[in-house]
Amino acid sequence: MKAVRDAVPIDAVVSEYLQLRNAGGGNLKGLCPFHDEKSPSFQVSPSKGLFHCFGCQEGGDTIAFVQKIDHLTFAEVVERLAAKAGITLRYEEGGYNPSHQRGERIRLVEAHKAAAQFYVEQLNGPEAEIGRKFLADRGFDQAAAAHFGVGYSPAGWDHLTRFLRGKGFSDKELITSGLSQDGRRGPIDRFRGRLMWPIRDTAGDVVGFGARKLRDDDNGPKYLNTPETPIYKKSQVLYGIDLAKKDIAKSSRAVVVEGYTDVMACHLAGVTTAIATCGTAFGGDHIKILRRLLMDNGSARVIFTFDGDAAGQKAALRAFEDDQKFAAETYIAIAPDNMDPCDLRLVKGDDAVRDLVEPRTPLFEFALRQIVGRYDLETPAGRAAALDEAAPVVAKIKTGSVQREVAVQLAGFIGILDQEYVVHRINQLAQWARGRGGDRRGPAPAGRGGARHQQQVQAAPVPSGPALNLRSPAHRTERELLKLALQRPELVAPAFDAYGSDEFTAPPYTAVRECIAEAGGAEQGLADSREYLVRVLDATPNESVRKLITELAVEVFHGKSIDEAYAGEHLVKVRLRAVDRRINDVQSSLARLGSNVAPDHLAAAQNEVWVLQQYAQTLRNHGADAL
Numbered sequence: 001m002k003a004v005r006d007a008v009p010i011d012a013v014v015s016e017y018l019q020l021r022n023a024g025g026g027n028l029k030g031l032c033p034f035h036d037e038k039s040p041s042f043q044v045s046p047s048k049g050l051f052h053c054f055g056c057q058e059g060g061d062t063i064a065f066v067q068k069i070d071h072l073t074f075a076e077v078v079e080r081l082a083a084k085a086g087i088t089l090r091y092e093e094g095g096y097n098p099s100h101q102r103g104e105r106i107r108l109v110e111a112h113k114a115a116a117q118f119y120v121e122q123l124n125g126p127e128a129e130i131g132r133k134f135l136a137d138r139g140f141d142q143a144a145a146a147h148f149g150v151g152y153s154p155a156g157w158d159h160l161t162r163f164l165r166g167k168g169f170s171d172k173e174l175i176t177s178g179l180s181q182d183g184r185r186g187p188i189d190r191f192r193g194r195l196m197w198p199i200r201d202t203a204g205d206v207v208g209f210g211a212r213k214l215r216d217d218d219n220g221p222k223y224l225n226t227p228e229t230p231i232y233k234k235s236q237v238l239y240g241i242d243l244a245k246k247d248i249a250k251s252s253r254a255v256v257v258e259g260y261t262d263v264m265a266c267h268l269a270g271v272t273t274a275i276a277t278c279g280t281a282f283g284g285d286h287i288k289i290l291r292r293l294l295m296d297n298g299s300a301r302v303i304f305t306f307d308g309d310a311a312g313q314k315a316a317l318r319a320f321e322d323d324q325k326f327a328a329e330t331y332i333a334i335a336p337d338n339m340d341p342c343d344l345r346l347v348k349g350d351d352a353v354r355d356l357v358e359p360r361t362p363l364f365e366f367a368l369r370q371i372v373g374r375y376d377l378e379t380p381a382g383r384a385a386a387l388d389e390a391a392p393v394v395a396k397i398k399t400g401s402v403q404r405e406v407a408v409q410l411a412g413f414i415g416i417l418d419q420e421y422v423v424h425r426i427n428q429l430a431q432w433a434r435g436r437g438g439d440r441r442g443p444a445p446a447g448r449g450g451a452r453h454q455q456q457v458q459a460a461p462v463p464s465g466p467a468l469n470l471r472s473p474a475h476r477t478e479r480e481l482l483k484l485a486l487q488r489p490e491l492v493a494p495a496f497d498a499y500g501s502d503e504f505t506a507p508p509y510t511a512v513r514e515c516i517a518e519a520g521g522a523e524q525g526l527a528d529s530r531e532y533l534v535r536v537l538d539a540t541p542n543e544s545v546r547k548l549i550t551e552l553a554v555e556v557f558h559g560k561s562i563d564e565a566y567a568g569e570h571l572v573k574v575r576l577r578a579v580d581r582r583i584n585d586v587q588s589s590l591a592r593l594g595s596n597v598a599p600d601h602l603a604a605a606q607n608e609v610w611v612l613q614q615y616a617q618t619l620r621n622h623g624a625d626a627l
Helices: 002-007 010-014 062-070 074-085 104-122 126-137 142-148 159-166 171-177 241-251 260-268 284-294 310-321 341-348 350-356 363-372 380-395 400-414 419-438 450-459 473-487 507-518 522-526 529-538 543-554 564-596 599-626
Strands: 021-024 027-030 042-045 050-053 059-061 151-153 180-183 186-189 194-200 206-213 223-225 253-257 274-276 301-305 329-333
Touching (some): 010 042, 059 062, 062 074, 126 142, 126 194, 159 186, 171 186, 241 274, 253 260, 260 341, 380 419, 473 507, 529 543
Parallel strands (some): 253 301
Antiparallel strands (some): 050 059, 206 223
16 A cells, blocks of 8 residues: 555645645645635645645545545545556455455446547547537537547447446446436437537546537437436536646636537637536536635636626626635626637637636626616616615625725616715625624624724713713613613624614714624624623723623613513614614705705715615514514
């Protein structure tokens, strides 16, 4: 076993699955393939032949790495590495017998390897003329077909099945592999009379096929892919990844196209970072593959190419839903006349393909314009509806500075002049989402950065008790809500955590709200109420605020029944007063300007008032359910 381990360097094996960079001291580092992480904690020591992840504690030698990542037995890994190193294994009598005890994965991979060779050979036969013409019509010559391993499946019932039986594969293995399927008289070929693209995993093993219909009498779908098998999961494979992975890692850039011929066209045009999904939408498992190759740094770029038709736009919006799983910047590229890269190369040449995938439009901008474009932005109702649909999308952006920038752009797309209103709306939605579990660290204070907000709290006069006007209905309601947040957080979280500091009118209460936010929000009190209060007190900027929090934490409630209804009543009252204040502020501003107000500003202000009035009415009608 030592000979096998020493013959295949661990860094060469690991590099087939993720990008490694210098970590100093002769070690290499990368994003761990065994758990999700944002910064690399997975280290490889080539000199010691070992790997270790300081995040999930996985570790071991080359054999252990391959065992875990490909779910193989010890014997299967030794055999694979030995074959890679050109080492002949000798089996002791009574021990592991390769002819009878080969692991399932290795047997299925070998069957696919043999099938791929069979299909390639068939492409040269007279029956495959229709396949060769298909390729030629799309600009692919014999050399291109050979480079991508494109082949042809004969139109008969069992050509491949009989071939693989002759190679020693059992009917059970052929059915399990997905290369054959049950017929009335036994296994028959799954793919018949089609052009065949081998689909390889990151390590370069053929694990499935994509088959393109060529004849009108073929009643099957245009593209037929290998079904789900022990070695093929369509959500976990990317066509072309074996050819593209080195250049993706080297350039920190990946181009996602829609089809096999698009990958071929891109690579032949010099865009060697192109890959495609296999019969499914681009999703979370695909992102994991790319993240490990891109090293997921902020300078990395992922460019999606989609047709400009309705289906392409829908695919782009689906991709945007997963956008925040990347640290990389994401863009969209749409060719003129809605051509895909394959057609573009035919019509305008290689230069046009290379120019297409140069980043043009950020994916978020495209997605938001598609959403906003569905509404009549000439009317207040249309602008309000556009904001209602687009705001939750922007609220999903995790980085605060980016979220604010996109919110400002969204205001421009819709035509709302009051950018801060849109920013505030999105900020509240983001805090609400975090309060529901999207981010257990708790929300940041609405509309403020940490250092700046601390300064504001410290600068504010923070009298306690007597200085407050407790006869004021607003102050009484705010005080009661803060007591609920401190003493009974389970009744107000997570809704309370979406409230901004400006929704509390008394400066001392604003300061308390800020401290709760600094402590991670009221939701933090659900797990351990004592620790939660300690964290709130630790966040106080001065002794005055500390005393007020202590006071609120022990003061009795004014209500007889302290339950969800009581909490909901106070949540609604505080929010409703904040909405009414904003309406009054906007209307007062318009009144002061009189006839001097610009038409566009007037329209935006009127739209904001209309939206706020609708929200206020919903709060009055539905209470806490409208929060």
